[in-house]
Amino acid sequence: MVQDPASLRRIYLDNAANYPKSEVMVRMLRPAIGNSLFTAEGAEWRWQRRAVAPVFARRNVTSLAPVMTATAERASQRLHAAGPQAELVAEMLTATFDVICEVALSGREHFDAKVYGAAIVRYFETAGKASLLDFLRVPSWFPRPGELLGYGAVHTMHDMVDKAIDARRAQATGQADDLLDFMLKATDPETGRTMSAQDVLHNMQFFIVAGHETTALALSWALQLLALYPEIQEEAHAEARSVLGDQPASLGDLESMPLGRRILQETMRLYPPVGMLAREVLIRDQLGGRDIHAKDVIFLPLYALHRHATLWDNPNTFNPDRFLPEQVKARDSYAYLPFGAGPRVCVGANFAMMQAQIILGTLLSRFRFAQGPLALPTPTMLMTVRPDTGINLSVRPRQR
Structure with a gap:
């Protein structure tokens, strides 16, 4: 377990x-996302990274801001209609799903967000969990119980993504510049290789899951924390209201709302979207003055790192x-790794x-x-850090 910034x-x-x-970790993810950008290593990873990086270049991200603003407006309207109580994880997943589908496939008309979201959770609870067989170093070709239980969830997700890709291919003009376009056009400059249909499917699956699940959880935990710290919520409301008036947030508003950004950063300190990572050791090394041997497994417990008492004052307190x-500037940047x-x-x-800032x-x-x-939720670490009972809050419109 490594929690030392150096x-x-x-x-x-x-x-x-x-x-x-x-x-x-790779075995837990491979059934869903294959040898995609998140799981690939070496040259395989480098060319996939080059293929998708242009989608998230500043120019392209900036051009997506109007989509995010429209999503924020729809989320606001849903909360108005929901009544005095709302479960925020589901609401935020719906909002962020809209955006990532627009980025990935220029729309979400081929997805049922609830069915897809339920399949993600089912996968995390089955195939996406470490097995005792993993820690006994039983070879990965030997099936784990979770993999068998998660097969239906994988099939549901892949079937939806596959149909969405096929539909977008049929409608493609070559001008959309969404993630699918970039993946279809991508060529490895060293080998000339292009992405196979399976490569496209696995990468699209990864980006849709990662691109909406983690952001939705950050937003949900932020709203839970603000409900517990009403004085910070009031300060953030005053900031947002003075900048936005009756309008939804847009890209040009964000610099004038720095507290909102700090709230999200502090939320991801307390509840990092991914709470634990793991690495293999290839060649003997030293970390923190200790010998680390080849084939050791190194765990990176980000949840614990972000609450470490030697790195943070009052680490369990919400303080944007x-x-x-x-x-x-005064803190080691490797003490905070969301x-x-x-x-x-x-x-x-x-x-x-x-x-997240716009929403x-x-x-x-x-x-x-x-x-x-309802009682406060407890964080549960599946692949992501989720609240066990959801986040159920009283939501009341303010006077405009």
């Missing part, structure tokens, strides 16, 4: 080639001011933050969130 820097950056993703510029670091830092980090700012300007009658 050692994490070595794993993520200085000696990253020595620490590929562990076979345990930790992310004021002077505080960030998007990873080094060459494999999350390619969609800017996209995710822009989307959060819009909702805080229009609603007051308070704790409902």
Whole structure:
């Protein structure tokens, strides 16, 4: 278990080639996303990264802001119609699903978000869990019980994505510049290879799941925390209201709402979307003065790192001011890793933050969130850090 920033820097950056993703983690993900960008290593990873990176370049992400604004407006309208109580995880998943489908496939008309979302959860609860057989180092070709139980979820997700890809191919003009277009056009400059139909399917599956699940959870946990810290919520409401008035947030508004960004950063400290990663060791090394041997498995417990008492004052307290510029500058950057670091830092980090800020700012300007009658949720670590009972809050429109 590594929670030392200097050692994490070595794993993520200085000696990253020595620490590929562990076979345990890859086995948990392979049924759903194959040898896609998240699981691939070496040259295979590099050419896939080059293929999808243009989609998340600043120019393209900026052009998607109107889609995010429209999504924020629809989310606001749904909350108005939902009544005084709402389950926020489901609401935020719907909102972020809209955006990632637009980015990936220029629309979501071929998806049933509820069915797809239920399949994701089912997968995380079955095939997406580590097995005792993994820790006994039983070869990965030996089937795990979870893989068998998760087969139906994989089939549901792949079938939806496959049909959506086929429909988009039939309608493609070559001008959409969505993720599918970039993947279909991508060519490895070293080998001339293009993505097979299975490569496209697995990468699309990965981006749709990762691109909406993690952002939705960050938004949901943020609203839960703000319900527990009403004084911070009121400050954020005043900021958003003064900037937005009656309008939904847009890209041009974000610099004027720095508290909203700090709230999201502090939320991802307390509830990082992915709470644990694992790496294999290829060649003997040293971390923190300790010998690390080939074939060791290194766990990177981000949830614990972000709450480590030697790295953070009052680590379990929600305090967005930790992310004021002077505080960030004084802190080791490897003490806070919600998007990873080094060459494999999350390619969609800017996209995710822009989307989350636009949605959060819009909702805080229009609603007051308070704790409902149900007990507080407990974080559960599947592949992502989810609230066990959802996030059920009182949601009341504010006077405009």
